[in-house]
Amino acid sequence: MVPGSISFFIEHSRLQMGVSHQTKTRWLHRSLQGSVGYQGLSPAGSNAFLHGTLSESVFMQQPPGFEDSTKPHHVCQLHKSLYGLKQAPRTWYDKLHAALASLGFVGSQSDHSLFVKKDNSLVFVLVYVDDILVTGPSSVDCQHVITQLSNLFPIKDLGPLHYFLGLEVKRSSTGIFLSQTKYILDLLTKAKMVGAKPCNTPLSTSKIDHDSSLLENASEYRSLMGALQYLTWTRSDLSFAVNLVCQFMHTPKVSNFQAVKQILRYLKGIIDHGFSKCSSFPSIKAFSDADWAGCELDRRSTGGYCIFLGNSLISWGAKKQPTVARSSTEAKYRSLANTASEITWLCQLLADIGYCLPCSPQLWCDNVSTISLAKNPIFHARTKHVEIDYHYIREKVVAKHISLHYICSQDQVADICTKSLSAA
Incomplete structure (x- = not known):
């Protein structure tokens, strides 16, 4: 893909999209539903950042070959952004945001790169800098949105979606397969x-x-x-x-x-390995785990989680905890709170696109004491040293926004995110 191009891809299925989270750009692998019998189109435009209008005064020296011989010491005031300006990404986003708003799109409060249009049918627009994905259940509506955007920005057709931001997308009758073979x-x-x-x-x-x-x-x-x-x-x-x-x-x-x-x-x-997205029952199931005092240098624990939407893995992570845990219960309690935070964000994202989960998300943990601590406040005397923000999980359980369940360690999926495992 050439720098500065705008690329549009249509992938229509029952429901499929990708999102970005905070400063990370992991939204493509979080596609909500696999697709059956979908197709893709990709028109694209050129020089996206040049469309942004500057709101503050920015000056530059006269460019070589365009100097005014009568005013050699004068400078130029920019009205449009240029590549290399710190303001260029923001002005382009503001320009695109205004264009999408004029077409009836509403920005998501959970992810500012996601725009949703809920008229006759759903249409999603996902933005990553100057690369854009357009998706929805109707290819006609998606094509109509692209046509409307083409009236505002020059675009061209890049063909079906198969390679995007280093990710390879392969379609089949059962869903899609994402990998990074070329990148590896x-x-x-x-x-x-x-x-x-x-x-x-x-x-x-x-x-x-x-x-x-x-x-x-x-x-x-x-x-x-x-x-x-x-x-x-x-x-x-x-x-x-x-x-x-x-x-x-x-x-x-x-x-x-x-x-x-x-x-x-x-x-x-395993250069050709990846993971598949397929249609399945749309409920959230999460697994949380922690390796207590796993770091031999400072004895801090590593927490990890894996979150599924139906049978599709949509989110995972491993993070070293900022402080030392005094017990395995405390370490897993902190990991449980971090997982609950990620689940809450995903539920908010689903609400933004107009989807209600059929049941509360299930959160599985392999520590009985941790589950009791999250459900029973009388344990407070034993956890005075635990930071208050980690009791966030307790409020979610009491409000029945999340249901906690026990799982044996042998079946703990999140174990792969907390420690090195043997080949067996």
């Missing part, structure tokens, strides 16, 4: 590991040697970390491994770089 190949080429021997796990079960010498080329390490973080869009099995090696970006050591190489070798063996 480019990453292996960059790291000079195309011919590396594959391995079965992204991390070794043995501890990292923190007494090794410092890495000479720290910039290469940080560059690979950024590339690996982008892979977590479609690879939940990399969440814990990437989270772990990213903790040493400031002063990486040789042992840390060896751990990164193992992740790359793991990718070499």
